Amino acid sequence: MSTASATAVQLLANGRHSTDLELALAGSIWWGGFTAELTLINRGDVPINDWTIRFVTPHRLEGDPWGATAQVEPGVDGLNRIRLSGSDWAASIPAGGSIRIGFNGRQGVDLGAGGSLSLSDLVASGVPENPPEPDPIEPQPGPPADAPPADAPPADGPAAAADLAVTVGGTRWWDGFTAELTIENRSGRDLSGWSLSFDSVHFISDTPWGASLRSEDLGNGVTRYHLSGDGWGAVLPAGQAVTVGFNGQQGRSIGNSGALEEAMLWCRVDGAAAIPGVDPSPPQDSPAPMDPPAPAEPQPVPDSPSAEPPPPGTGEPPSTGAPINAAEALQLSLLFYEANRSGDLDETSNRIDWRGDSGLTDGRDGVYFGGMQSENLQPGLSLDLSGGYHDAGDHGKFGLPLASSLMTLAWGGLEYADGFALAGETDALLETVRWGTDYLLRAHEQNPDGSTRFLVAQVGDVAADHALWSAPETQTILRPALAITPDQPGSDLAGITSAALSSASVLFRQAGESAYADTLLEEAEALHDFAHSHRGRYSDSIPEVQAYYNSFSGDEDELTLSSAWLARALEADGQPGHEALRQQALQRFESGIGGLSAGWTHNWDDSSYAAAVLLAQDSEDPALRASIETWLDSWQEGGNGVQLTEGGLRFISPWGSLRYMANTALLAGIYTDTVTGASTGYDLLVNDSVAYILGDNPLAMSYVVGYGDRFPLQPHHRAASGVGWEDFESDQPNRHVLHGALVGGPSAASDTVYVDRRSDYISNEVALDYNAGLVGALARSVQTLGGTPLSDQQLDALPGVSVPGLGGDASSDGVLLPL
Incomplete structure (x- = not known):
């Protein structure tokens, strides 16, 4: 097992560079790829609820890491800058405890076809690292950057209501909810972008569909969320609507079943309600919005590298109606x-x-x-x-x-x-x-x-x-x-x-x-x-x-x-x-x-x-x-x-x-x-x-x-x-x-x-x-x-199958090629 040095890998704990956080690396090399297993150890006496690892590597990640999210920035000379941040079960490291995360990778330089993975195998040597990011400045008391002025009158409804209308729907379930927000364009022009800000006591627990998300902690258990149209949910033609959504965890009990209502989702803080906004520039040619996907269930870790995804099919031919047996x-x-x-x-x-x-x-x-x-x-x-x-x-x-x-x-x-x-x-x-x-x-x-x-x-x-x-x-x-x-x-x-x-x-x-x-x-x-x-x-x-x-x-x-x-x-x-x-x-x-x-x-x-x-x-x-x-x-x-x-x-x-x-x-x-x-x-x-x-x-x-x-x-x-x-x-x-x-x-x-x-x-x-x-x-x-x-x-008679008592040929294990 290799131990990371400060110059090879940068470790941040709770947003700061920390000597309390240690990293040990293990893993295996296989033909064309490798599996990296990273153990993060909290030597301090307080929990680490936000951690980040940064390093430069000649290799590339394959698939999603387990226990972390990854940001990859392609660099010069075939090098990639990797930023891993904790997520799901590995988001927090208790005081004196440890967590283990990992990822599969494709070899960018030859590491061989077997053996153990070391830190020197993973991290590029002789390459200048990203300069350390300064520790963040302690925030001073005051309103959030995009909060309404203190002397602004309380808003009775969404700003820019003439252009956009927001309808809240969805369902409540045990300790959580699924929110579906229908954003309607009531203007007479196409909109290439929109945004929605709201305050809530709940926690958005997964990546939204049809929107990107930014959040800030307002204190006292309240979070301000900023949703912006993204992907298929970005474009709003005149007179039409798009429905985006997300899953969340209840920060305050709203019941374990039934419909989700607007009053349950967001709250008013300093007189602020949900505040939609728009980008009125005309859109480029974009596909019509599609139905949103549900967030994926956490899955077992891949045991091999994935090839590049194939391009989607170009047509939707009709169903065959073939009979089944x-x-x-x-x-x-x-x-x-x-x-x-x-x-x-x-x-x-x-x-x-x-x-x-x-x-x-x-x-x-x-x-x-x-x-x-x-x-x-x-x-x-x-x-x-x-x-x-x-x-x-x-x-x-x-x-x-x-x-x-x-x-x-x-x-x-x-x-x-x-x-x-x-x-x-x-x-x-x-x-x-x-x-x-x-x-x-x-x-x-x-x-x-x-x-x-x-x-x-x-x-x-x-x-x-x-x-x-x-x-x-x-x-x-x-x-x-x-x-x-x-x-x-x-x-x-x-x-x-x-x-x-x-x-x-x-x-x-x-x-x-x-x-x-x-x-x-x-x-x-x-x-x-x-x-x-x-x-x-x-x-x-x-x-x-x-x-x-x-x-x-x-x-x-x-x-x-x-x-x-x-x-x-x-x-x-x-x-x-x-x-x-x-x-x-x-x-x-x-x-x-x-x-x-x-x-x-x-x-x-x-x-x-x-x-x-x-x-x-x-x-x-x-x-x-x-x-x-x-x-x-x-x-x-x-x-x-x-x-x-x-x-x-x-x-x-x-x-x-x-x-x-x-x-x-x-x-x-x-x-x-x-x-x-x-x-x-x-x-x-x-x-x-x-x-x-x-x-x-x-x-x-x-x-x-x-x-x-x-x-x-x-x-x-x-x-x-x-x-x-x-x-x-x-x-x-x-x-x-x-x-x-x-x-x-x-x-x-x-x-x-x-x-x-x-x-x-x-x-x-x-x-x-x-x-x-x-x-x-x-x-x-x-x-x-x-x-x-x-x-x-x-x-x-099937290849590779022998029914006992019929004298099947155990050597008939070849490949059956479909017609």
Whole structure:
């Protein structure tokens, strides 16, 4: 590990150059690129709430950093000036504490194809740095620079009201809100710019859409915000309006559900109200405003560099209307989980020819209670943590999203059992869930009294794994295990793991495996009690997961879902107490969650949508149903941050966009089929989403690998690629077909933006949670619309697939080229 010197790297703490802030650098070099991991240490006795790192480098950043925002200024001689500032979970460094951030980079000068990254590798030598910025002058008391004069009369309405009118809309949700501001141009001329200033006790928590943001602290908990039109929101033609927006955190309680009103958003300070302003110069030729995107969910850190984004498509051809065969797609989607198995693969049942045993010593390379510090290592503790699933295109094993994925799979299996049976996939579903729950049982250790001693959250040194591009069968790096305990809690992880085991208990009990269902239920109860008794985010206890699966939503959603599923499991077993648990879940949803954000959806970090639909199935709560239907209406019709393209894509976030559409389709189907019936009209949402993913889209592209006539050939997956770093950028298809994997999909609200490229982890990575909602949605399609599954002989004929008992050729692992 390298330590930064003052001349090589400039460090600012709370806006000033500080000797209290130290930087240590580690990381890995790989072919053409590198991963940098920066640890910032606060040696002082006060928190650092604002920090900045500046350095000059011959290399360039790839993708977004984790834990930081980056500003890059290209310089002379191929050098780039980088400025990193803390954000999200790494925005503040406690006194005496530390945080770890990082980024991927593309080599600007040759660093080789392997080894450790040092400070001298990263920072340019012999190059004059930017001159140190002077420490800021302590502000003197007085009005803000653009505040109205002290003797100005109080404003009763927006300035320049003759030109602009502002209407506030949006929704409130637990501890937050989504604001939508409609700016109307009432003048007789086109406006090429506009601005809006307002004071608020709330905090804008994400980048606005359609506007840029500047803010200043007025003191006493009040912030003055300045919004200016930006991008598609900059131009205001005469007589027209544009709607921009942002998400925020409540600085003062305004309720956890319902519409957002103007009086809730901004307040008057010194007589100032919202003050719009305009730039009256005529606009250049600019496109009409588009629907705004919702802010992206925080995502796992990329494990490889991204190539330059491709130019968007130039046209929007019509949808193909191609027929789909959901039964075949369902078969393939479960094959993906077999391809991502870790552990001892039984040769008599393994259907994926190019996969073998891996991770057999997981649990024996050290077990840490909490983060991976020496004092947390448990001497002599050796576990069998083999099995489970590799998370995505890499080989780490994470409790999240695994538990969320298993819960989603089990729920789909329960609701659409007939669809799985018609496709002949009931046994495949049960084995898919069992492979995951068997691992969770090994990851959970109980005390003699039945209480939870620990729950393993992560297996593998993910940074070391990401430095390699190779199959798991050939890797020999250490794979330590990190666990939560009563002293290092993780109520979010424990809660969702309890929900996974409870839902699986119901699934296996329904399948007649009562003994296994009893085991799952017993451990689900222990984890439920552990989660409710020992509160805390698992990513606070285990900092290593922050760069990959940080808990942004907290634990109220997982605690609610765990109680709702445990109530189901107890009821399925004929045990008392289930109704009290259900009421507990309803009360927690009302007090702790409050409502659903209409511009988001079910995902590995946010269980509130699943909890809402599950509770709606088991109760008659009208407020709960209204919140669900407001959310689903946004997905059905577009709006509230959900963008609906002409070709049928429903888009909220660039990273793995199609998993959100698939998850929403499953929950919309469950809600329609079990709560309201077809009268809500969400059948169209479900069927159109599934059809779009399977190829009924303007590109005629199936986003499920191996399905249809045109599908991705280069999914971002180490084992399937069959190459090392030396051929990582090759334009050739992966050596092995990763049948059934749902790739991330379009990275923008465009039907033609997708490009099939191995290095594009935003659009082309695959993951356990990507397929989970799709599996259930496909089973529903089979159950309601029909489909023809492949025969065993047809499955056996697929490249790289051998059906046991048919004598398939294990060497048939070549590439299937679409027509």
